[in-house]
Every structure is written in C-alpha cells, then in structure tokens.
Amino acid sequence: MSGYEINFDGLVGLTHHYAGLSFGNEASTRHQNSVSNPQLAARQGLLKMKTLADLGHPQAVLPPQERPHLPMLRRLGFSGSDETVLAQAMRQAPQLLSALSSASAMWTANAATVSPSADSADGRVHFTAANLNNKFHRAIEAPTTSAILRAIFRDERYFSHHEALPQVALFGDEGAANHNRLGGDYDRRSVQVFVYGQQQFGGEPGPQRYPARQTREASEAIARLHQLEAQHTVFVQQNPQVIDRGVFHNDVIAVSNQQVLFHHQLAFLHQEQALDSIRRSMALLEQDLVAIDVPDDRVSVDDAVATYLFNSQILTRPDGKMTIVVPEESRQHRGVWNYLSEMAASGGPIDDIRVFDLRESMRNGGGPACLRLRVALNETERQAVNPQVMMNDSLFATLNQWVDRYYRDRLTQADLADPQLLREGREALDALTAILGLGSVYPFQQ
Numbered sequence: 001m002s003g004y005e006i007n008f009d010g011l012v013g014l015t016h017h018y019a020g021l022s023f024g025n026e027a028s029t030r031h032q033n034s035v036s037n038p039q040l041a042a043r044q045g046l047l048k049m050k051t052l053a054d055l056g057h058p059q060a061v062l063p064p065q066e067r068p069h070l071p072m073l074r075r076l077g078f079s080g081s082d083e084t085v086l087a088q089a090m091r092q093a094p095q096l097l098s099a100l101s102s103a104s105a106m107w108t109a110n111a112a113t114v115s116p117s118a119d120s121a122d123g124r125v126h127f128t129a130a131n132l133n134n135k136f137h138r139a140i141e142a143p144t145t146s147a148i149l150r151a152i153f154r155d156e157r158y159f160s161h162h163e164a165l166p167q168v169a170l171f172g173d174e175g176a177a178n179h180n181r182l183g184g185d186y187d188r189r190s191v192q193v194f195v196y197g198q199q200q201f202g203g204e205p206g207p208q209r210y211p212a213r214q215t216r217e218a219s220e221a222i223a224r225l226h227q228l229e230a231q232h233t234v235f236v237q238q239n240p241q242v243i244d245r246g247v248f249h250n251d252v253i254a255v256s257n258q259q260v261l262f263h264h265q266l267a268f269l270h271q272e273q274a275l276d277s278i279r280r281s282m283a284l285l286e287q288d289l290v291a292i293d294v295p296d297d298r299v300s301v302d303d304a305v306a307t308y309l310f311n312s313q314i315l316t317r318p319d320g321k322m323t324i325v326v327p328e329e330s331r332q333h334r335g336v337w338n339y340l341s342e343m344a345a346s347g348g349p350i351d352d353i354r355v356f357d358l359r360e361s362m363r364n365g366g367g368p369a370c371l372r373l374r375v376a377l378n379e380t381e382r383q384a385v386n387p388q389v390m391m392n393d394s395l396f397a398t399l400n401q402w403v404d405r406y407y408r409d410r411l412t413q414a415d416l417a418d419p420q421l422l423r424e425g426r427e428a429l430d431a432l433t434a435i436l437g438l439g440s441v442y443p444f445q446q
C-alpha cells in the first residue's frame, strides 16, 4: 500500500451540550436538555485517537471552535460588554444562545470535502469547507474551519483551499459525510462518489419528513472546484426514504475504504444502478468494487440509526487487512453484533473489530466516522502537514491535562450565559493554539 490516510478527529469543545438543534437527527432531538459532560466527551474522543494512532493508523487532531459565538450574537443585535451580550441573549433568546454555543464542530466529517492530489488536475490536495447551510448552529462553522485547515495545510504548492459554497439551500453542503472515495492505494487516482440528498433543479423526489442536507448542485460545484475528472466522479442520490427515517447524512448508512463500500441494502436510490456506476468508473482504473451490502432483514434501517453500525471507520492495517471501528452501541445490540462478528469471521477484507465508548457524542448523533475527517496524502504532502497536530504519546498526555484543567464535567443550557464559561473557553483555546502551533485562528484572537 502506498500513500497515507490521516484521520483528523475533532476535539470536543468546552460547551458541548444537548440542545436538540438538528431536526432530522433523531438522537439530537431525543437528548435535548440532557445534562452533558464536556470533559468526558473530550476524553472519549482523545482515547479513540490515541488507540488508533497506537495501532499504526496516522492520526491527527482538529481543535474546537470559539463558543458561545459572540460575534454572531452581536451581529444579531445584542450589544454592550460580553457579559451583557450573554445576559441579554439568555433572557431574550435562550435557544439562540444555545445554538451559538454548540460544540458541533467536533463532527469533522462535516468540516470539509477533501480531494487528494492524485484525483485533481492540478496535482494539489483540495479542501472546501462545508457551509452546513441546513442548520444555523452549524452554518457558522465554515470561516474558522477554513482558518484552521489553512494553518495545518499551509504550503500552497501542495494544498488548495476553497471558500465554502454560497450560504443558500441550493448549495447545501455537508462535507465529507456525503462523500466517499473508492480505489486502491491512497495516493493513486481513485473514484470520488458524491452522495446527495436532493437535486434542487429537477431530479428525483427528495425526502418528505426530514431535510435533505446535501444538494447535487453543491456536490457538482465541489467536483468542479477540485478539478476532478468526470469519468472518475460519480454522483448518486441517497435513498429519500431512509433520510425520512433518520439517516440525515450518508455516513449514517454507508462507509468506504479503498475498494470496500460497506453499506445498507437501502442506502442509495436505485441502488443497483448506483453501484453499477461506481463499478464502471472503478473499472477504468482497473479496480474492483467490493460491495458489502447489508440486507434489511439482518440489520434494519432503524437498528442502523440506533447503533451507528455504518458510522464506522474502516482502516487498512499494514498487513493489508482492514479493521472496523464501531461505537459501543453496535456491540450492545445483539443482531448488529452478530452481523459484525460473522462479517469479521467470513474471510472478507474486514477481519478485526474495535469498539469505542463515544456516548457523549453519540447522544447528539455523532459516531466514530462523524468525528473524523479523512485526508489522503502522498509522502511529500504528509511531510508538509503541520507536525504539531499529529497524535502521539506526548500530545495525548498534553491534551488530557489541558482538558482536565479547563473543561467542566457537567453542563446544561442554564450555564451558557456564565461569563466565566466564556473566559475559560478563550483561555483554553489560546493555550490550545499554542500547543498545536496554529497561530491566531479564532475571532477573539484577531
């Protein structure tokens, strides 16, 4: 195997709480107003990163964002000192304060779409920050996401950064959560598969009950920006019926790694045609698709949504076999665990299962795959990545100490107007940008 896939996991922010902000994401709705534990959430994420790094999978960290987002509160008419802004917002619009305090940037699968240099006409790695237009609490993430990505992937000879798409529903873009790449070695040309929820101009019907967050128009714009070749780029529609059952992103029902596409029987609209178009495009690269199609009578859509079986990470080990990383919820469900165990014993490409307790994130609808952004690089590009974000023993120890120093172990919406929480957050992020060598990336640092 040549090339690398680095997983960039989002570090959970200090204001992680349960606000019920994501209509269509049933875990988010169900856990509204539960008490959260930001410290535990951050520690759970760090443990996943460190365990995978120790297993030999290149692993890096992306920092949280500044929350509550004072600049947006001011833009919406709250004024005076920071303390006054927080107090007014809590009194007049507590839901707004909650939305502008969400730690949702932890789900870095939604941070951006990334196209490796092997697939792009100019031979550079392309990044487009996702506009996350469908949800207000997420639509504010893109500018800081871009600043962070630029601070990590600085060298313009290798890395090209694009502004998020226009903030309108027509271009709703959820980043890598609706994007897969299928092929062989990470640094060789592969097929990029864009999965959209709805086409705005024409197209087939979309979901009726819940929103389709990703549009075909957004996916096509990104393919153009990233200079992808048409014959190696495939657009397929997510099955609208499963969006209506809580599959708000494609990565809740399908995940890829190299030649493997692990997915539910009902993941895509006109599934056979969709898989055929991927197969044909891969054949041009002399690659065979390994489609692991999980039948509905083995794992129902409801069970997939409840256990996040498909929100897993599939990682290639140095011996060429693959490990699947699943959340504890998948082990707790007998049918899902039986399926996984049989799959691992079947002689197929995935023969190892790793389980992580990510409960704090899961309760907001974020599993192992939501928490990571994949970046495939060649050796030269890998050496150009800011080394301070790479996970290792020393960074793991430093970040755990940092979390213990600054994070609370209990948070509710009532705490969000506490000016001390704002101060803790700023102090913590100042320290973090120094630890990670990022310079000034937050509005409060400008």
Ligand SMILES: N=C(N)NCCC[C@H](NC(=O)CCC(=O)O)C(=O)O
Pocket (backbone or CB within 6 Å): 017, 018, 019, 020, 021, 022, 025, 028, 029, 102, 104, 107, 109, 110, 135, 138, 177, 248, 249, 251, 252, 364, 365, 366, 367, 369, 370, 371
């Ligand atoms: N599937 C992927 N890649 N990401 C999961 C994102 C979860 C996130 N949850 C939230 O934003 C909930 C926040 C709250 O309700 O407090 C979302 O719905 O956008």
